[in-house]
Amino acid sequence: xxxxxxxxxxxxxxxxxxxxxxxxxxxxxxxxxxxxxxxxxxxxxxxxxxxxxxxxxxxxxxxxxxxxxxxxxxxxxxxxxxxxxxxxxxxxxxxxxxxxxxxxxxxxxxxxxxxxxxxxxxxxxxxxxxxxxxxxxxxxxxxxxxxxxxxxxxxxxxxxxxxxxxxxxxxxxxxxxxxxxxxxxxx
Numbered sequence: 711x712x713x714x715x716x717x718x719x720x721x722x723x724x725x726x727x728x729x730x731x732x733x734x735x736x737x738x739x740x741x742x743x744x745x746x747x748x749x750x751x752x753x754x755x756x757x758x759x760x761x762x763x764x765x766x767x768x769x770x771x772x773x774x775x776x777x778x779x780x781x782x783x784x785x786x787x788x789x790x791x792x793x794x795x796x797x798x799x800x801x802x803x804x805x806x807x808x809x810x811x812x813x814x815x816x817x818x819x820x821x822x823x824x825x826x827x828x829x830x831x832x833x834x835x836x837x838x839x840x841x842x843x844x845x846x847x848x849x850x851x852x853x854x855x856x857x858x859x860x861x862x863x864x865x866x867x868x869x870x871x872x873x874x875x876x877x878x879x880x881x882x883x884x885x886x887x888x889x890x891x892x893x894x895x896x897x
Contacts, residue, residue, distance in 0.1 A: 719832045723883055725838025728802045728876035732763060737835050738804065741875065744831035745808070748824040756814030757824050760807040760861045767860065768805060772798050774857055775844040799842050802874030809867040821870035823826055829873060840880035845872045 733741075742759055750756060762768055775798030779791045790796060799805050807826045810817030829839045846869050848854040863869065 713739075714834070715793075717732045718830055720880070720885070722830060722833040723885070724840040725802075725874075725876070725878045725882070726800045726840055727879040728800055728838060728874070730801070730803060730880045731877060732803045733837055733876060737832075737837060738875075739836065741828050741831045741837070742806070745806075745824040745828040748820070748827040750820035750823070751814070751816035754811075754814045754816075754820065756811040756817040757821050758809045758864050758867055759864065760809065760859040761860070762805040762807065763803060768799070769871055770860070771805065771845070771857070772796070774848060774853055775842075777797075777851060777853070778847045781847075781850075797828045798844050799872075799874035800840060802838075802840070802876040804875040805842070805872055805873045806875060807861055807863070807869055809861075809863045809869045811864075812866060817868070818870045825871045825873050828875075835892065836877070837875055838882075840874045842874055845869045 738761065742761065745757070745759060746755070762771065776791050776796065779798070781786050782788070795801075806825070806828060808821045810821040814820070825841070829841075832839045848857055848869060851857075858869075
């Protein structure tokens with residue numbers, strides 16, 4: 711069985727090379743609206759979406775991401791950060807930061823599901839995306855609170871994920887084989 715929704719799910723890939731052109735406002739509105747319609751525990755909808763398209767702010771976020779990556783015990787990532795043109799979000803023109811009310815029932819899962827829904831919405835519109843993990847560690851940095859204010863993250867909220875969005879600058883790769891033995895059906 712196949713329909714448009716399943717085709718989008720099966721064909722979506724993480725994009726790590728973006729064109730510099732900004733995504734259209736109507737597409738952005740659709741992507742963010744899709745995130746707002748994601749399921750959430752007891753329909754708490756604990757999320758807040760911060761859409762960043764300002765180049766100076768994206769550069770500031772990238773600088774802070776470099777600091778995060780240098781703290782992680784991953785020599786390959788630390789080496790990658792040293793590249794002159796390093797971008798934690800692959801030079802995407804749009805970054806969507808998903809924060810959530812830390813006192814809500816299941817904010818980390820709800821926010822992740824909202825971001826995943828936005829990835830699928832973007833793919834259905836021909837827009838590429840990629841999960842960006844580093845921003846979740848901003849609260850651990852001395853500069854973190856100031857950046858959270860710049861991002862207008864509501865008080866008491868925490869960043870649970872972010873995504874790079876833009877038009878892909880290359881062909882999407884074919885899917886890698888799926889892990890075998892990952893499904894058990896009990897009838």
